Amino acid sequence: MGATLIVGMLCVHLLCFGAMFLLISTRLHGRKMGMEVFAIGNFLLGCAYVLQLAGGAPGWNAMSVVNHTLTLCAPAVYAVGAMRFFGRAAPLWRPLLTLAVAYTAAQVVAQWTLGTAARYAMLAGASALLFAAMTATVIQGARSFAKDLRVEMVLFAALIGGIFALNAMKFVFILQNGLEALDMDSRFQTVFYLYMSFLATVLAPSIIWLVLRRLTDELRATAAHDPLTRLLNRRGLLDGLQAHLRSRKAGPAHLLIVDIDHFKRINDTHGHQVGDTVLCHVADLLRDTARQGDLTCRLGGEEFVVICLDTDAEGALRLASRARTAIENSDVAAATAPGSPIRCTVTIGISADFAAPQELDRALQEADAALYRGKHAGRNRVEASDAAAQAGSAMESALHAARAAH
Incomplete structure (x- = not known):
């Protein structure tokens, strides 16, 4: 029973x-x-x-x-x-x-x-x-x-x-x-x-x-992600940065702002659907060229951010140059103009190193200032902020001094 x-x-x-x-x-x-x-x-x-x-x-x-x-x-x-x-x-x-x-x-x-x-x-x-x-x-x-x-x-x-x-x-x-x-x-x-x-x-x-x-x-x-490119948005970027910097072993980070050159011209010439394809194309290349663990974000419009974690100014410069070259030399998939493929270029600004989430706004301002210097200098280039350039020069001088001592 x-x-x-x-x-x-x-x-x-x-x-x-x-x-x-x-x-x-x-x-x-x-x-x-x-x-x-x-x-x-x-x-x-x-x-x-x-x-x-x-x-x-x-x-x-x-x-x-x-x-x-x-x-x-x-x-x-x-x-x-x-x-x-x-x-x-x-x-x-x-x-x-x-x-x-x-x-x-x-x-x-x-x-x-x-x-x-x-x-x-x-x-x-x-x-x-x-x-x-x-x-x-x-x-x-x-x-x-x-x-x-x-x-x-x-x-x-x-x-x-x-x-x-x-x-x-x-x-x-x-x-x-x-x-x-x-x-x-x-x-x-x-x-x-x-x-x-x-x-x-x-x-x-x-x-x-x-x-x-x-x-x-x-x-x-x-x-935490941009719906078009599936990169992090600003909220996701901040959450990821805070999670990384909470670690005791976390090293300094550098921020890269990546801006697509003449993006308005691409939209006006080929339409917004092709413009969205270009954005996704650049997002994919940034994701592929960034190192594992780096944070890649679409900041808004045609601007992207990459935060290079645990690296020095030289490492951030190498990554920026690699990304710029990859974007310049690749065709945009499924977006072709009559008779020729579409290509785009980017200008990249690099901030000095930072080691706390509250320094993110300062790093953004530094990278943004460097970005606009690069735009005025002709676009399709990598430009370091004044602080990053000074840090890079000091590092290079120290290396030359060390080599001379040996």
Whole structure:
């Protein structure tokens, strides 16, 4: 009676959370993160338990066959939902129908050749194998595609591993004791369904938590990035700079302002769509030429900022020269004028070094002043601020002195 009551409560729990998953999926326009698939999984498993309660004692009948098929299909559906949550395109209905037909046929063969106990043992064994594969996949995911959710993935692996262990034990018990192992009044069945009820109670809110966390992370990333170029915006730049400079090992940084030469002329001649393509082209080249860890930002309009972290004035100058040369020598993809490709150039101003977030405005002013000197000097050039030039001259003099001493 105890296990039967637990199964009844588990049915209600699964169906209610299935409805909740479905409602959440309707509010996630476009990317649903697998919530509609999780809802289907809950409905399948909830219906399987309803059929188990309605079918009475273990035996061979149509209700039992459908129950077993739904029970095995449900975790497969959850696996598809997990794949969609992590952005992997995974088909659902055709593989699900194939599995359902194949397992139904396997039940008929097992029943006719080995008997009812063998059919129930087959369900426990197949479920154990499926959950073992899911556990291994979750553990692998914590090391690769879900590193940002490592704690949650370890928790899921432990919970799914528990289902694997219980199904493996049920498989052994059925082989040893036959259908007696499925007595709903037995201690094992009570423990089994208590664990399933606990699992349903924990996993459903955990899935909702993961969806909320992913949405929050995406909103935070969207708020910190320019929608056109996907570079950082000013807010993202400041957050990244603060995170870097909080480190005790953080060295000085230099700021580069990059301005596309004659960008208004490009817009007026070729149209704003080509202008947007040029902006994305320059953004991609800046991203490619910056070092790993450097911060690349679209400041607004045709102006970009690169913050070179942990480098000296000479290193910042080399990076600026490399970026200017790459932009000058590359054609703008998918933006061609009649008879000739479109190219653009940039002028770059470099600030002196700084080591605190509150010095960012000062660095911007220095780099901006250097940028305008470069514009007045003919464009398509790199210009260091007065402070950066003085620092570079002092460094060069020190190097010459050191060489002379040797």
